[in-house]
Amino acid sequence: MTHQRSYVGRHRRPDVRRTRAAGLAAATAVAASLTVIPVVVPVAAADTAGCSAINDGAYQCTVYSAAMNRDIPVIVRPALTAGNNKVAQFIDGADSTDVNAWTTAGGALQELANEDATLVFPAMDRFTWVQDWAGDEAKQFETFMAEELPQYLEDTWSVPNGGRGTTGVTGLSSGAYGAMNLAANHPDLYSSVYALSGLYDPGMPVQRMVIDGTSMFNNDFEGIPWSDEGDRAENNPTLNISNLTMPVIVSASSGIPNFAGDMGPDPIATVVKGGPFETGSLVFTAEFQARAALAGRTNIEFKYDLIGAHAWDTWRHSAFEQGNMHQFIANIGGGVT
Structure with a gap:
């Protein structure tokens, strides 16, 4: 201001x-x-039933999901001006809690205080990869993100048309895959994407092992999201890259921890786990870049950092210090490139 x-x-x-x-x-x-x-100040809708004000103009809300037959915690920071149809959805990493870490460790509400868009931070179950799990009613997060949240924003917060066509989606780690997959499956809804430190081809051997292994291990060995290989292919952003016609930003780092920066609450884990995880993401991102080049997708921009582990210090640097998050929001509703 x-x-x-x-x-x-x-x-x-x-x-x-x-x-x-x-x-x-x-x-x-x-x-x-x-x-x-x-x-x-953010413009609040008249009907905010199920919400309570928290901080930075945001509200902690309870959103009922008919697909999952349960309530989902969602933080909403309404747009600064009435009638603004821009929406930004934020997806957490795989090790999620009942509060989206973009609002805590990420500091997104403070960093984006002057961005005129409705900011939405849903809480996810751990290691569900933002998927509709075959045969599991309790895990239908793609439907929640792409269908139920827009309707909720239209009904409760008076977002014009629920932001359909003027919504951006961003995510980190497993949420980066989730964001890219949502955009590839719903290009009519999403007009901007920002993916940080992710993987984008669940059909490749190592990436298959990461998704299938974490899904099994962290969900009581009840299976993986997909019922068969056809279902897996339908949720493969690399195979469906032709649908990614909107502006897309993809970032990754080398895996070398920033010892001079914020090493987080567990510096040893940042080095021992965060380093290799980010190096893997770097390789997966490079593979996706090669496929984007073959497909002629000049609208997908890749950004790499020499320093950074799989940790919030890396993601805050990319999102806010480098300005990628502001560019992502500016791209919302910008049309096909």
Whole structure:
């Protein structure tokens, strides 16, 4: 927000011969000359049932999912101006909790305080990869993100058309795959994508092992998201890259930890786990870049950092210090490139 100085015009001493009416007119002119500095705050809808104000203009909400027959915690920061149809969805990593880490470790609400868009931070179950799991009603997160959330934003927050066609989606780690897959499966909904430190081809051997292994191990060995190879192929952003016609930003780092930066609450884990995880993501991102080049997808921009582990220090640097998150939001609704 640009601040302006307030000026009060100079006036001669009132002539005692003037009438009281003239004196009142002069006082009115002085008052009118004062510059009013507007304060920009998020616009809340009249119907915020199931929500409570938290901080930074945001609300902690409970959103019912008919597909999963349960409530999902979602943080909503409404747009700064009424009638704004821009929406940004934020997807957490695989090790999620009941609070989206973009709002805690990521600091997104503070960093994006002046962005005029409805910011949406849903909480995910751990290691579900933002998928509709075959035969599991409790894990239908693609339907929730692509169908139920837009309807909720339209009904509860008066977002025009629920942001359909003017929604961006961003995610990190497993959420990067989720964001890319959502955009490839729903190009009519999403008009901007930002993926950080992800993998994008669940059909490749190593990436297959990562998704299948974490899905099994962290979901009581109840299976993987897909019922067969055809279902897996339908949820492969690399195979469906022709659908990614919107602006896309993809970032990854080398895996070398930034020892001079924020090593997080567990520096040893940042080095021992975060380093190799990010190096793997670097390889997966390079593979996706090669496929994008073969497909002629010039709208997909790749950004690499020499320093950075699989940790929030890396993601905050890419998102906010390098300006990629602001560019991602600016791209929302920008059309095909």
